[in-house]
Amino acid sequence: MTDFFSGIAPVKYEGADSTNPLAFRHYNPDEVVMGKRMEDHLRFAIAYWHSFAWEGGDPFGGQTFVRPWHPQDQMATAKVKADAAFEMFDILGQPYFCWHDADIRPEGDSFGESLKNFEEIIDYFEEKMSTRKVKLLWGTANMFSHRRWMSGASTNPDPEVFAYSAATVKTCMDATKKLGGENYVLWGGREGYETLLNTDMGRELDHMGRFLNMVVDYKHKIGFEGQILVEPKPQEPSKHQYDFDAATCYGFLQKYGLENEVKLNLEQGHAILAGHSFEHEIATAAALGVLGSIDMNRNDYQSGWDTDQFPNNVPEVALAYYHILKDGGFTQGGTNFDAKLRRQSLDADDLIAAHVGGMDICARGLKAAAAMIEDGGLEDAIKDRYAGWDTPEAQAMLGSDLATIFDKVAGEGINPAPKSGRQEMLENYVNRFV
């Protein structure tokens, strides 16, 4: 037991009129939306790294948070950190959490020592999970912070770093399986480059493709039933990251024969960095059959950085869940808050309020998305827009050829009449629900 969250009671649903800052006003886990409990739709997870490992630094200044689990380079404090984390899970009651190896254990002086620390903490987690409902949404390896990864992990020019990466991912997959994790994520923050002057891009892509095939082989070898997910991001920390966006990742998966084995974990802020909206990335992955899970957050639209703020825009979130629901909703994936406090938000209740707000925004978005689906207005508008394709002649044209189509257009004097795309009407329609 720590006293970090002392005085903060488990958060309850109190309804939209509640003025209690630490109550849910919209997230009601048992409320049924489109035939499913809200908790089972949203499948919220808390990210260990932002809530417990990050100390409040930015490029211009260091630590602002002072926590009972600091300094983080000792096993004793790693356990205090785990105690506090599970106390927060008890307060928020969210069904899942996520970690990187480096968030939860101190780095050792050797691979073996780091592994020993990691396994001890995984056992500690297992014990805590045995008396609680909270589960692991995904585990992952941090192969971007320590200086050994500065030139990449599986794409590193040094084969010893490739080997270290393979050994690291093996241990993280073993631990994810041991804790019953439902997914395993790979985000390659340093799988990219700073300058082409020192980079053999083709070779690096081949190594990354081979590495991901090894991950998939190992998944089958150990009988891990979770999804393997790649998380796209265009840049930061790399100048150019190979997993730029959903479409780029799909091309990569196809080239290396992995499009039926690997899906995507899409993040709101990463979509923005790539010049897309979140719903664009979700709809792209859904259309390609690789929508796996999401990291929910928001970026500051002014700074252009990956600011990992908690979401607070209902219309944006509603459109994201609209496309998730249209794809059939999450199966093994979920909504992971890859979001952190602002560095001036020092207190324990700031951490709780941030998650309460994020969960409420997502709940409002989900309800709005479900209402739009049940109403069917957007679906009808799209059906109507493509109705011309429902005729047998239009369908036959898809099996035809240019010369035959030419004869028809020239012979019959076809002259298409443009039709309104009705964008403002549809934007007004969405506004009725959010």
Ligand code: XUL
């Ligand atoms: C970094 C990021 C990571 C991944 C997991 O921008 O999103 O936290 O989600 O490595």
Ligand code: CO
């Ligand atoms: Co993320």
